[in-house]
Amino acid sequence: MKSDELFALLRRRGVLWPSAEIYGGAQGLYDYGPLGTALKRRIEDTWSAWFLGLSEDYHLIEPAEILPEAVVRASGHLENFTDPEVSCDSCHAVFRADTLLETVRPEGVDGLSAARIGTILAESSISCPSCGKRTLSVPRPFNMMFGLDFGVTGDERVYLQPETAQGSYLAFARMWDVGRHALPLGIAVIGRAYRNEIAPRQVLFRMRAFTQAELQIFFDPAAFPVPFDSVRQEELPVLRVPARERGQESPERVSAEKLVESGLPEFYVYHMVQSYRFYRDVLKYPADAIRLFEKSDAERAFYNRIQFDVEVHLESLGGYKELGAVHYRGDYDLTRHGQGSAKDLSVTAKDGHRVLPHVLELTFGVDRNLWALADTHLVRDGDRSVWKLPPYLAPVALGVFPLLRKEHTAYARALTAELARDGISVEFDDAGTIGKRYARMDEAGTPYCVTVDGGTVASEGAERGTVTVRLRDTKAQERVARNDLASRIRSSLQPPRPSG
RNA sequence: GCGGGCAUAGUGUAGUCUGGUAUCACAUAGGCUUGCCAAGCCUAUAACUCGGGUUCAAAUCCCGGUGCCCGCACCA
Structure with missing residues (x-):
């Protein structure tokens, strides 16, 4: 489905819509409706379980x-999240000052302040790459963070x-x-992040407020033991930098073992495999649609x-x-915050x-995955639309219908109430x-529907x-005692956990 | 931010050139009928993106704003 078509469907079903819609919308902000909220929760719960x-x-x-x-100064966001921008007074094109400067300064611009970049730019009299005129403005800082006034005095x-x-x-x-x-110690956070994107686009892919699920694992670089044998034979669809430089776009299947032989640390490959399994086996993206894309030196943030x-x-x-993504960030973060806070963050x-x-x-974009789950799992089957979500992700697990109103x-209705008390997400529809x-129900991703008929009430x-x-995916039917219902479906509603 | 395109019920659309308050389908709600896979009939709800201008009269013409799409740039 095209992006427009998919967004229209999600809007129509109350999965999500633009924020402040009645005022014309606010760029880059979206609200989740009942189905979207439930699905997002399930994605988060499923991520946590894994x-x-x-x-x-x-x-x-x-x-x-x-x-x-002080925190964003130490983390580098105050400085690095600020892009000095210059615009051309003739053709109004906008450029990053540091990128422009690199064209005339082969030794690079690392470590230069925005003000210094501006001075050098002015002295070097660079002309506009777009129209060729020498009418570039002075650089002005553009920071992607939202600043707030805090405290009574502001x-x-x-x-x-x-x-x-x-x-x-x-x-x-x-x-x-x-x-x-003890190390390793993992700290996970599921929360909102905010970025003042210049051009929010593609619905959930470039938002100004979005939810991330991230796991930061703190470990001793001298020893990060992992059960590597449990992943050794796993083949990963990787697209590595040398292959990319040859113009290749599709991944090659390489075993975890071979990746380690190529120089990647075992702890890194182990967690990459577990991440890959999450996408393939838990969220159930088609295996041939997934690739693990290696970022080059130039593309990575310098601390990765x-x-x-x-x-x-x-x-x-x-x-x-x-x-x-899977980032090995070294000791950058604790070094910076150790310096910034003047606290010793090393441990024994x-x-x-x-x-x-x-x-x-290990980072995970919750909203992006919600969109991706709609893109890949919401399919047309003949004349019906079926959202083939795994049962543990389905916003509504079970629909209950009376055959004769x-x-x-x-x-x-009594059965619906009883199942709801049993903790099953259930919806009545007559x-x-x-x-x-x-x-x-098919379109909403509900995996099971039960119908009460003459036999039931006899x-x-x-x-x-x-x-x-x-059953949603096969349309197959089976007669089940109502007392067995909850126990029959409950296990399929449990998010999977890694098995070692 | 720049350039181009677009904007009509919940969704998709007709009408815009050539001004006279809006078509159809699906969806939604209620009823009849039916009773295990979007059937049929009746009824109801429901829209011209916003603001200003021209005009007796604006969905339609003009100006501006907003949003969306595509490209450029941006994406620590």
Whole structure:
């Protein structure tokens, strides 16, 4: 489906829509409706079950979303998240000042302040790459962070977090104290991040407020033991830098073992495999639509030593899109926050030596994955639309219908209430015909529908107290005793966990 | 930010050139009928992106704003 068509469908079904719609919308902001909210929760719960399931020492926390200025200064966001921009007074094209400067300054611009870049630019009298005239403006800073006035006087500067990771780094020292004083220690956060994107586009892919699920694993670079044998034979669809430089776009299948032989650390490959399994086996993206895209030195943030993006091919957006990533960030974060806070963030490892932990970061874009799950799992099957979500992701697990509105409604309503009390996400529907109800549920991704009919409510006979269960993907039906319903479907509603 | 295109019920559309308050389908709600896969009939709800201008009269013509799409740039 095209992006427009898919967005129209999601809007129509109340999955999501533009924020402040009645005022014309606000660029880059979206609201989730009932189905979208439920689906997003399930995605988050499913992510937690998998990634926190990797180790007993991986924990979920919820840091504040607002960061004091000192934090973003230390993290580098105040400086690096600010792009000095110049525009051309003749043709109004906009450029990044530092990129422009690199064209005349082969030694690079690393470490230069925005003001210094401006001075050099002015002296070098560069002409506009677009129209050729020498009418470039002075650089002005453009920071992608939202700044806020904080406190009563409003003169204290704070920022909405541009990524959720910072909260984990800030919490590390406390988490060390409240925990078992052991590395590796994992800190997971599911939260909103905010970026003042210049041009929000493609619905959920470039938002100004979005949800990230991230796991920061703090470890001793001298020893990060992982059960590598459990992933050794797994073949990963990787697209590595040398292949990319040859113009290749499709991934090659390479075993975890071979990746380690090529120089990647075992702990890195292990977590890349577990991430890959999450996308393939849990979210169930088609295996041939996934690729692990290695970022080159130039593309990575400078503190990332190794970076593979997890990309999935999306028809709606016409290509591979980044849904998550695995970053080896070294000791950059704790070094910077150690300096910024003047606190020693190193810890004493089991064998007694002091160590400043390194960080392996697993990131996951919740909104992007929600979109991707619609793109890849919402399919046309003949004349019906079916959202083939795994049962544990479905916003509504079960639909309950009376076959005859007059005769079976009371029974069906009672059954609905009973299943809801059992903790199953259930929806009653008696509108229109039975076929319409099935179709509506198919489109919402509901995996099971039960129908109360004459046999169910009969005072005697073999079908007394049984209902038909109809499966979304096959349309197959089966008679099940109502008392067995909850136990029959419950296990399929549990998000999978890694098995070792 | 720049350039181009687009904007009509919940969704998709006709009408715009050539001004006279809006077509059809699906969806939604209610009813009849039917009773396990979007059937049929009746009824109802429901729209001209916003603001200004021209005109007796604007969905239609003019100006501006907003949003969306495509390309460029941007995406720590």
